Amino acid sequence: MTRHPRFVVFEGPEGAGKTTQIARLAARIAGEALLTREPGGTRGGEAVRAALLNPDAAWSPLAEALLMNAARDAHLREVVMPALDAGKTVLCDRFADSTEAYQGGGGGLPTETVNALRRWVCPVEPGLTLIFDLPVKEGLARASARGAADRFEAKGRAYHEAVRGRFLAIAQRPARVLIDARGTVEAVESRIQEAVSAHAPRLLTPLP
Numbered sequence: 001m002t003r004h005p006r007f008v009v010f011e012g013p014e015g016a017g018k019t020t021q022i023a024r025l026a027a028r029i030a031g032e033a034l035l036t037r038e039p040g041g042t043r044g045g046e047a048v049r050a051a052l053l054n055p056d057a058a059w060s061p062l063a064e065a066l067l068m069n070a071a072r073d074a075h076l077r078e079v080v081m082p083a084l085d086a087g088k089t090v091l092c093d094r095f096a097d098s099t100e101a102y103q104g105g106g107g108g109l110p111t112e113t114v115n116a117l118r119r120w121v122c123p124v125e126p127g128l129t130l131i132f133d134l135p136v137k138e139g140l141a142r143a144s145a146r147g148a149a150d151r152f153e154a155k156g157r158a159y160h161e162a163v164r165g166r167f168l169a170i171a172q173r174p175a176r177v178l179i180d181a182r183g184t185v186e187a188v189e190s191r192i193q194e195a196v197s198a199h200a201p202r203l204l205t206p207l208p
């Protein structure tokens with residue numbers, strides 16, 4: 001397993017502010033930054049994303065993990081690895097920790113299955129993963145203010161508590177930093193800048 005120092009991932013539950021904050025961090029990155037997301041980031045991956053989020057579909061946790069990883073394989077080969085090879089910093093909204101938290105923690109898929117898929121699909125791992133945390137109720141309220149619930153947002157409170165619990169456990173591992181996602185956009189932004197300055201200072205444009 002190889003961690004790439006210019007591969008930075010934002011993780012955490014729905015409505016935590018990942019999409020808002022990834023754009024703000026991009027403005028502080030030295031050199032060229034590529035913003036991308038999972039599931040998605042390629043034509044095929046976006047088609048898989050639409051199938052996965054469709055509230056009328058009934059995918060099992062195993063089928064979800066297979067589809068997430070099919071999209072991830074395309075994303076890594078078509079987008080992430082070429083960008084890293086070209087010297088860019090890649091900022092990715094969700095990655096393989098989401099599969100462990102949702103399909104493993106929320107869906108009950110065995111950890112061996114989640115890990116085996118990860119090993120098969122990911123030749124590169126993020127150098128830094130920022131894991132956002134906030135109470136489930138707050139995250140779902142923020143997400144629902146955005147519009148109609150997708151298939152994951154519509155899952156029950158217990159599912160989302162299990163997802164949060166698994167993210168908190170993952171945040172203890174190497175190359176992860178837990179970010180308190182409560183408070184204003186500016187407060188969360190300054191926590192992220194602190195974390196990136198501490199763990200990956202070379203990615204940032206020096207302050208004047």
Ligand SMILES: Nc1ncnc2c1ncn2[C@@H]1O[C@H](COP(=O)(O)OP(=O)(O)O)[C@@H](O)[C@H]1O
Pocket residue numbers: 013014015016017018019020021142143145146181182183184185186188
């Ligand atoms: N710190 C914050 N406080 C309140 N609302 C926020 C905050 N950050 C983001 N939001 C809002 O909450 C919603 C979800 O944010 P978003 O960045 O899309 O989260 P995510 O990508 O984690 O689902 C959006 O409507 C966004 O404007």
Ligand SMILES: Cc1cn([C@H]2C[C@H](O)[C@@H](COP(=O)(O)OP(=O)(O)O)O2)c(=O)[nH]c1=O
Pocket residue numbers: 012013014015016018019037038039064068093094095096097098099100102103143152153
């Ligand atoms: C990448 C990934 C996402 N997901 C789920 C989490 C989200 O509910 C959904 C789509 O992600 P996204 O739209 O990024 O979520 P958010 O509401 O936080 O902006 O896909 C998984 O279940 N497993 C995975 O491996």
